[in-house]
Amino acid sequence: MEKLIVIGGGAAGMTAASWARRLKPNMDIIVFEATRMVSHAPCGIPYYTEGLFNDENLFMTYTPEYFKEKRKIDVKINTRVVEVNLKDRNIVIFENLEKKKYEFDYLVLSMGARPKRIDSEGEKILYVHHPADATQIRNELWSSSRIAIIGGGILGIEMAEALQARGKKVILIHRGKYLLNRMLDEDMGKIVTEKVMSEVEVKLNESLVEIKNGGKLIITDKGKYEVDATVVAIGVEPNIDVVKGQIKIGETGAIWVDDHMRTSVPNVYAAGDAAESVNIITKKPDWIPFAPVANKMGFVAGNNIGGKEVVFPGVVGTVITKFKEYIIGKTGLTENEARRYGIKTVSAIVRHKTRARYYPGGKDIIVKLIAEENSMRIIGAQIIGEEEVLGRLNMLAAVVQKGFTAEELFFVETGYVPPVNRVWDVVTLAARKLYTGVGGE
Amino acid sequence: MEKLIVIGGGAAGMTAASWARRLKPNMDIIVFEATRMVSHAPCGIPYYTEGLFNDENLFMTYTPEYFKEKRKIDVKINTRVVEVNLKDRNIVIFENLEKKKYEFDYLVLSMGARPKRIDSEGEKILYVHHPADATQIRNELWSSSRIAIIGGGILGIEMAEALQARGKKVILIHRGKYLLNRMLDEDMGKIVTEKVMSEVEVKLNESLVEIKNGGKLIITDKGKYEVDATVVAIGVEPNIDVVKGQIKIGETGAIWVDDHMRTSVPNVYAAGDAAESVNIITKKPDWIPFAPVANKMGFVAGNNIGGKEVVFPGVVGTVITKFKEYIIGKTGLTENEARRYGIKTVSAIVRHKTRARYYPGGKDIIVKLIAEENSMRIIGAQIIGEEEVLGRLNMLAAVVQKGFTAEELFFVETGYVPPVNRVWDVVTLAARKLYTGVGGE
Incomplete structure (x- = not known):
């Protein structure tokens, strides 16, 4: 029976294990997780610290028991992998104070990141x-x-x-x-x-x-x-000590992978914050240690291990955070980053409102769009607003990923109803400003 | 001096006049508007009826005076055009109870729609x-x-x-x-x-x-x-009696235009609810009488009249409305519509939440995605949710307009922060369900 070992039971690891399981119902799958939690993400810690919730189990999307029972994935929690021998194709853990070796046919390295x-x-x-x-x-x-x-x-x-x-x-x-x-x-x-x-x-x-x-x-x-x-x-850094010296490390310091999430070692995959990826705009190595990317990398690794070819398209670097009423998002390159890559840019900032003038409760929203000067393709966007930031950010991630020009973005048929938008959407206005050089409504 | 006449001072007409003005500072521009309001849109009437605001002037983005003073556009309010003579290139109004004729070099027909x-x-x-x-x-x-x-x-x-x-x-x-x-x-x-x-x-x-x-x-x-x-x-219908018999009317009953918003008569343009357009998915005539489309058509007409060539890409049919807590949106084709056009579809519905499990105040959101069966391109989407519907709808409008496949949509790098999303965005999950056939998180 084929054996898959996954090191690290976070977003990427559990997603990889789950998709491998779906496609290969008989595969022997073990996940080793150093802590007591799997399918977790650290993004909730500030809200737990604030006291918005008190049940630690809510950090987990699914429990170890769920994976064991529903997905036939053997999850070993509180189990740190102390050695990985890529040449001999085994890993070593401590079990009851004794070293124990596990062999693998496939390995997923999903140890995540750790704080600097x-x-x-x-x-x-x-x-x-x-x-x-x-x-x-x-x-x-x-x-x-x-x-x-x-x-x-x-x-x-x-x-x-x-x-x-x-x-x-x-x-x-x-x-x-x-x-x-x-x-x-x-x-x-x-x-x-x-x-x-x-x-x-x-x-x-x-x-x-x-x-x-x-x-x-x-x-x-x-x-x-x-x-x-x-x-x-x-900041954080990839948590990859256990394989250093045995595998190709990328320019960013994370594990190098190809677009199938394959590392330099046959049948060894990496996914999530441990893995490097390629920026879709610059075509250069990039490292985006956030959960949505980790999940999708896990999906790609799991499918390919399961025998279904799936290609990871790379990253654009979508980030979103919140401070008080402000939701703050970014996708693609900033102008600072573009400059570092020698990309000439033009940009436009538009400050607008989220609802019709006459509809109560309208909030401020500010959008910055960045285009590559020659092609006028949108290569980055930044948003600060008090509502309806997330969807617009996702829209702009799609726009950057697919290479819309400012003109094409302007002509996207946005929706309008007074309680949730202005007739001219703030993104449309920013695109128009880039495209025509003219601001205003 | 070149003369531009615009019939109808709604969204499309005032936008066309404004862009023509920008590009041709010396053009003589007159807008005839049958009512006392310009730059208006009826979308606010339900909220006015509800009593959420009481100042009628808020229906106007800009006043007639603003256009006169700031944009040198002569706006004649309360002035109904009673005759349009496209052959003789003039229009007729009543002024002080007498018929008065105005000649034009360029004409924009933006009379809008009227209730059935x-x-x-x-x-x-x-x-x-x-x-x-x-x-x-x-x-x-x-x-x-x-x-x-x-x-x-x-x-x-x-x-x-x-x-x-x-x-x-x-x-x-x-x-x-x-x-x-x-x-x-x-x-x-x-x-x-x-x-x-x-x-x-x-x-x-x-x-x-x-x-x-x-x-x-x-x-x-x-x-x-x-x-x-x-x-x-x-429902509504195009308000075009004044030109019937003198100009080509499209299949939808609105004025036929090409992608420059030119009608069948030289230098006569139509824009907004009076004009027909072409559906980007079906390539067939379509009629989308909503303000964002009207504004963009006005932009295209005004630029082309001003001498700057701009092409209108067509419509996908983005609509959004609200009932109590529900925001309801649609873009592209419904399955019903697709069937009428003989397009075979597959679809997926995902019900999800707008915030992390542990973050207070999360709301329901339901997304339906529709793909063309052979190509797996997304051709339509429907959303019902209590927050963050608008941006997702706009994202899907961009996706439909540009022809993303379900796989491409799945791989859009969406944003995640617990107060405004789940790790797997509802749109990502719906795309994954279409693409892999597998639901769940």
């Missing part, structure tokens, strides 16, 4: 990442009054919102000159920064030097801050 | 269409207690919501076997029908025979209803 760490160590230095640690971290944070957050990226501002909502005094220390500076261009990022600064204390252009007193004294290049605890949110 | 009428006449038989009549109609309705609505299409259910919210006893009489039966397939339409029936009295499969007592006695093929007033909402 700083040099300092301490009990009150907290990394927010795995749902399995969420309760412990929440307890630490709830018992603290003054909390520093290092890093003004997505996780940083989500944690700032959560902790401020819990009544904590938050100080957010950020190296960049505006928040979300890897996600947004400065024009859009400044709008978010102003909003965050109106709610919590933000230090911009300030770099961490070290953290002392076990997490209670922050020393930066500009000052010192005494706090009760520190959340470090300076 | 029934045979019966009476003071309490009301047609809801032009914002200029909104106050009079609202007064009639507010002074009535029991109101019949004839027609369970978009306007019918919007008026039902508005009048019920005003505390009226509403009876909605509909010929079809479910509501919105021209917009939705039966599977989706029934969901809306159930919702409407839980709020107001609905009579299905019931045809109007006549209305007596000036609008106070409804006689159908199944019964008689005594009411205080009747709203007739059985």
